[in-house]
Amino acid sequence: MADTSRVSVGTWRDLLGAPHLGASTVLAGGVLLYATNEFLTISLMPSAVADIGGQRFYAWVTTVYLVASVIAATTVHPLLMRLGPRWAYLSGLSVFAAGSLGCAFAPTMELLLVGRTVQGAAGGLLAGLGYAVINTALPSRLWTRASALVSAMWGVGTLVGPSAGGLFAQFGSWRWAFGVLVLLTAAMAVLVPFALPGRNDSADADPPRLRIPLASLLLLGAAALAVSMAGIPHDVRATAALLAAGVAIVVVFVAVDRRAAVGVLPPSAFGPGPLKWIYATLGLLMAATMVDMYVPLFGQRLAGMAPVVAGFFGAVLSVGWTGGEITSASLRRTQTITRTVAVAPLVMAAGLAIGMFSLHEDMSLGWAALWAVGLLVTGTGIGIAWPHLSAWAMSRVDDPAEGPVAAAAINTVQLICGAFGAGLAGVVVNLTDAGNAAAARLLFAVFAALVATGVIASTRSCRRPH
Structure with a gap:
């Protein structure tokens, strides 16, 4: 039926x-x-x-x-x-x-x-x-x-x-x-x-006391700093240590935030419902967009673009993101929406794979055009899922009172996962220390594989809480 x-x-x-x-x-x-x-x-x-x-x-x-x-x-x-x-x-x-x-x-x-x-x-x-x-x-x-x-x-x-x-x-x-x-x-x-x-x-009581999750804040800041610094050292061991430290601190953050009276994430994110998978999908999609940091650089080095032209070329992913959101936000059928969100990571992975195959030394206009197509598909992948995931994060909570916390956590997840994505991008590009086509292809390949694993989270995020 x-x-x-x-x-x-x-x-x-x-x-x-x-x-x-x-x-x-x-x-x-x-x-x-x-x-x-x-x-x-x-x-x-x-x-x-x-x-x-x-x-x-x-x-x-x-x-x-x-x-x-x-x-x-x-x-x-x-x-x-x-x-x-x-x-x-x-x-x-x-x-x-x-x-x-x-x-x-x-x-x-x-x-x-x-x-x-x-x-x-x-x-x-x-x-x-x-x-x-x-x-x-x-x-x-x-x-x-x-x-x-x-x-x-x-x-x-x-x-x-x-x-x-x-x-x-x-x-x-x-x-x-x-x-x-x-x-x-x-x-x-x-x-x-x-x-x-x-x-x-309307409230006759005094305004609520300002309570900030200090421990969670310090842990998140330390994790973001560690991952952001990971792309700076030339020593692979130091880079790996910083990335490992960032991951370990995030694990500690989850444990601390789960038990905190006032936390960054709403309590529903630690329960059996879909909220944790919604945040995981948002985070993976956001991390994958960090390849865009290096598009202007590789545009100048591989395709000979002028700096201003390379800057505009780096916006192709954003065009796909915006267009995908505007189109997807108009969907009304529940089944269509859930299927769209479920396949979004695979759409991004396909776009990154197209970008990987198009990157060459001394790129011609044709290869640059194919790269642009890959970036456009990549942006479309995050755009078709983001508005629905954001709306679900506000509503799919165990207690309606958690709605504002769940909404505010969207941005926190976006920022912290963007930090991890940026750090990973820096690590991958710096592996060769040459900034050539091989480094560019490796960057797109690693992020294509990373975001493809997000289909597990995106599928589970579509489930409604019991």
Whole structure:
């Protein structure tokens, strides 16, 4: 018999109509600021180092940003409960603007790292709020489309970040890239009071005490730092030790968080239901996208692309991600949705395999076009699954009260798995220390095999809790 059950999904016109346009803009805009800033420095750093020095801290510009983001993302739920959506967003935007201003005027690399740390802390908060406030600011029928809109900003950020950074660097104005971020942040802050609700005035009790899972935070930060550093050493033994340390710390984090009174992950993630598999699928898909970090580099070395062109070429994966999300968010049949989510890791693996076979020394236009097809398929793979997995994470909990925690944990899982993916990518590329076609093919092959194993988690994530 044909499956006739349907999921109640609002329309894009409803989400982007006058009643919800302000909230949608703020939720998506916060994630866009964070994602754009994360990828902005890929194109900016050569110019910045030539201006203020600090070559030995080159990798740390990304490392400190990511670690601060991971730590800050876990404070989303307690801050949201304490301050409410409006003041939580205004606080995050204010700190983000201050960090961006510090980067714009930094006279040395050390002070630039301070600014990047502040940016990362505020950006992690904004990115987490983008998911956590969906079920507060919008009706449930719009959650899937709102999740698609918010998560699509990661794809947009990977497009805007490298290309905008390349343009600013090309004209010798790398500081102005951070200055523009300050202006955009201020514009969004003006919109927040009109778009988001304030505190919950219906409660007659005092606001809840701000409780932050400190032990879990420290463990997550240490794990992200260890994995981010793993690609730096030239000694294979040191690299392996750092990766092993990162994995071991994550195992300890799971054990500690499971027993904590206030944890990063909701209690349902440790139960028999599908929530743990939903997070695992989200994490594997996100980790596999980290191959995109090296697309501009290999585009210049193997295909002879100009830096700006290579930056735009690196956005092909993001185009597939965004297109896949917009298309998949319109699905209504339950059976179609579950099958789409289940095969998503295999779609990504197929795209990465196409990319692996297309990479050669002195690539012709035809091989570059095939590489672009592989990147497009890879992005489509994560895009078709992400909005549904995000919506499931908010709803498939044992206790409805866990919904906000489950929503905030989406961003934490995304950041920590992105850190692992970035570290693994650096390790694979540095194995040959040549940065040639062999290293590029190995990178795509390893990540294709990694994400293919995610079909186990994606299949199990489709199960409904009893």
